[in-house]
Amino acid sequence: MNELVFFINNVVVAGSVTGSIYAIGAVGVTLIFSIMRFAHFAHADMMTFGALMVLVLTTAFPEVGGAVGLPTAVVMLPLAMALTALLAVGIDKGFYKPLRAHGVKPIVMVIGSLGVALILQGLIRLFAGTRAQSLYIAERKEIFRLELPFESVTRPIIVTEPQVILFILTLAAVIGLHLFLNRTRTGKAMRAMSDNPDLARASGINTSRIVTITWIIAGGLAAVAGTLLSLDVAFKPDLSFFLLLPIFAAAIVGGVGHPYGAIAGGFVVGFAETLAVFNWAVLLRPLQQHFPDWLELPRNLAFVGTEYKIVVPFFILVAILVWRPTGIFKGKVI
Amino acid sequence: MALLEARNVHGGYGGMNILNGVSMAIEADEVGVIVGPNGAGKSTMLKAIFGLLAVNQGEILLRGEPITNLSPDRLVHRGMGFVPQEKNIFPSLTVEENLEMGAYIHPQRFRPMLERVYDFFPPLKDKRRQPAGELSGGQRQMVAMGRALMVEPSLLLLDEPTAGLSPLYMNEIFARVQEINAAGVGILMVEQHAKQALAIADKGFVLAAGQNRFTDTGDNLLNDPEVAKSFLGG
Ligand SMILES: Nc1ncnc2c1ncn2[C@@H]1O[C@H](COP(=O)(O)OP(=O)(O)OP(=O)(O)O)[C@@H](O)[C@H]1O
Numbered sequence: 001m002n003e004l005v006f007f008i009n010n011v012v013v014a015g016s017v018t019g020s021i022y023a024i025g026a027v028g029v030t031l032i033f034s035i036m037r038f039a040h041f042a043h044a045d046m047m048t049f050g051a052l053m054v055l056v057l058t059t060a061f062p063e064v065g066g067a068v069g070l071p072t073a074v075v076m077l078p079l080a081m082a083l084t085a086l087l088a089v090g091i092d093k094g095f096y097k098p099l100r101a102h103g104v105k106p107i108v109m110v111i112g113s114l115g116v117a118l119i120l121q122g123l124i125r126l127f128a129g130t131r132a133q134s135l136y137i138a139e140r141k142e143i144f145r146l147e148l149p150f151e152s153v154t155r156p157i158i159v160t161e162p163q164v165i166l167f168i169l170t171l172a173a174v175i176g177l178h179l180f181l182n183r184t185r186t187g188k189a190m191r192a193m194s195d196n197p198d199l200a201r202a203s204g205i206n207t208s209r210i211v212t213i214t215w216i217i218a219g220g221l222a223a224v225a226g227t228l229l230s231l232d233v234a235f236k237p238d239l240s241f242f243l244l245l246p247i248f249a250a251a252i253v254g255g256v257g258h259p260y261g262a263i264a265g266g267f268v269v270g271f272a273e274t275l276a277v278f279n280w281a282v283l284l285r286p287l288q289q290h291f292p293d294w295l296e297l298p299r300n301l302a303f304v305g306t307e308y309k310i311v312v313p314f315f316i317l318v319a320i321l322v323w324r325p326t327g328i329f330k331g332k333v334i
Numbered sequence: 335m336a337l338l339e340a341r342n343v344h345g346g347y348g349g350m351n352i353l354n355g356v357s358m359a360i361e362a363d364e365v366g367v368i369v370g371p372n373g374a375g376k377s378t379m380l381k382a383i384f385g386l387l388a389v390n391q392g393e394i395l396l397r398g399e400p401i402t403n404l405s406p407d408r409l410v411h412r413g414m415g416f417v418p419q420e421k422n423i424f425p426s427l428t429v430e431e432n433l434e435m436g437a438y439i440h441p442q443r444f445r446p447m448l449e450r451v452y453d454f455f456p457p458l459k460d461k462r463r464q465p466a467g468e469l470s471g472g473q474r475q476m477v478a479m480g481r482a483l484m485v486e487p488s489l490l491l492l493d494e495p496t497a498g499l500s501p502l503y504m505n506e507i508f509a510r511v512q513e514i515n516a517a518g519v520g521i522l523m524v525e526q527h528a529k530q531a532l533a534i535a536d537k538g539f540v541l542a543a544g545q546n547r548f549t550d551t552g553d554n555l556l557n558d559p560e561v562a563k564s565f566l567g568g
């Protein structure tokens with residue numbers, strides 16, 4: 001039964017971790033699309049920026065977390081979210097708003113955001129260097145080992161402290177977003193604007209305020225996702241390179257402009273990735289005695305090698321869009 | 335003083351002028367009806383009044399104050415409601431959320447107005463938790479009118495509220511329009527069902543090629559043989 005534990009550790013836990021991160025990133029992409037109707041290619045770099053802010057703050061005040069019994073990086077997260085939201089609003093004012101005022105086509109906005117992505121990447125490298133850095137500076141990553149009460153199981157289920165924090169924060173973000181969009185006047189106005197911007201304006205809804213709020217939420221969530229990923233692994237200046245494709249795949253798979261779809265899409269892509277690189281030989285080995293002699297299990301039986309993980313979102317994207325052209329939930333125009 | 339007065343309005347999309355001098359006036363307790371052939375500029379005139387279109391000559395007054403080229407949200411604050419010809423609801427929002435968005439600018443009036451709108455359109459109350467996009471055409475039109483009423487407008491602009499509806503529903507909508515008007519809301523309405531609409535109109539405006547062709551009371555227009563011949567189908 002140790003094989004099952006191996007499966008839980010490598011697929012269930014790992015998939016939920018990756019899925020949560022993609023989901024939170026994809027929600028931002030989808031919200032921006034639903035309000036401003038363009039694909040925001042600088043989103044993954046905003047995530048990296050958020051993680052960088054946490055790194056900077058944690059380096060500056062490494063002992064703060066000890067005082068409250070949480071990793072310092074987590075204590076710094078709200079501040080980093082605020083800074084990233086500020087950056088997002090600033091970028092909008094500086095780059096996207098002038099384009100919108102000219103009434104440019106969406107593709108111009110997309111290219112503009114690509115430019116912003118390059119600027120951010122350059123700045124992040126300039127300040128953070130190129131190497132990987134742990135967000136745990138003055139403390140150690142705590143690891144929880146859950147022993148299962150079965151005799152045949154000798155290995156524990158392993159969950160790390162940042163992963164537990166990640167699950168809690170993801171849940172909080174999803175519930176918070178749901179309540180915001182369905183219970184508050186501003187959230188409803190946001191959905192209204194996504195449905196029909198002209199009518200929203202004709203109803204007296206202040207649409208430029210909605211745009212600002214969208215950036216605040218998207219920026220804040222980007223900081224959460226970037227930080228969670230960096231906590232789980234480490235901060236790297238090229239994180240965005242590994243994030244951009246999966247979060248867009250997640251947003252599209254879920255149905256563009258649909259926040260719940262983005263969450264579902266995030267988990268679909270996250271689990272697809274982990275399942276694709278999972279070594280199935282481990283699960284099949286106990287059944288070896290039932291196989292005919294000529295069929296010998298190879299040592300590694302994964303769908304793709306880890307180094308090709310990045311192609312999995314592409315594959316999922318194509319597969320789901322063939323099945324449902326507008327995504328799992330019915331998305332907006334593509 | 336007239337509730338709404340438009341004097342010699344010129345305007346259009348981009349460089350091209352569609353309106354070539356349209357004038358109209360209605361009093362606070364009146365129903366005004368705009369009729370005319372397709373492409374005459376009827377919708378364009380409503381959009382010009384509601385600030386969705388640049389007026390490059392002429393003047394529009396609301397209770398004597400100039401409102402020419404004011405933005406729609408400013409006009410909403412001044413008591414104007416607008417129901418466009420198409421895309422006049424928020425399809426993924428529930429009926430009640432649609433109405434709530436109508437009251438966006440004064441949320442404290444949402445509850446009392448909601449009851450009044452449900453009184454005008456009882457079917458909406460039963461459907462209040464349903465996404466507006468899932469309703470029938472007539473019910474959507476009620477949502478659209480209800481949404482515009484939520485701001486407690488003193489002037490309501492309606493662009494073809496009965497388009498695509500069965501005669502039964504059409505009469506229903508016209509009855510509601512009269513009720514809303516009786517409750518103290520001035521109405522300016524574009525209609526294809528010219529005869530039925532002029533029958534409930536205090537003022538009628540026949541537009542063609544972006545200009546007034548006939549302007550008179552509803553009854554006089556209905557009884558004018560020339561209007562009947564060219565615009566009311568005999
Ligand atoms: N968004 C637009 N951009 C450019 N031209 C437009 C636009 N909308 C309408 N027009 C043009 O303006 C003219 C008048 O259109 P308008 O919609 O006002 O007609 P209408 O009288 O409302 O007709 P209908 O009865 O068919 O609704 C038409 O020639 C149309 O092609």
Ligand SMILES: [Mg+2]
Pocket residue numbers: 376377378419493
């Ligand atoms: Mg029209």
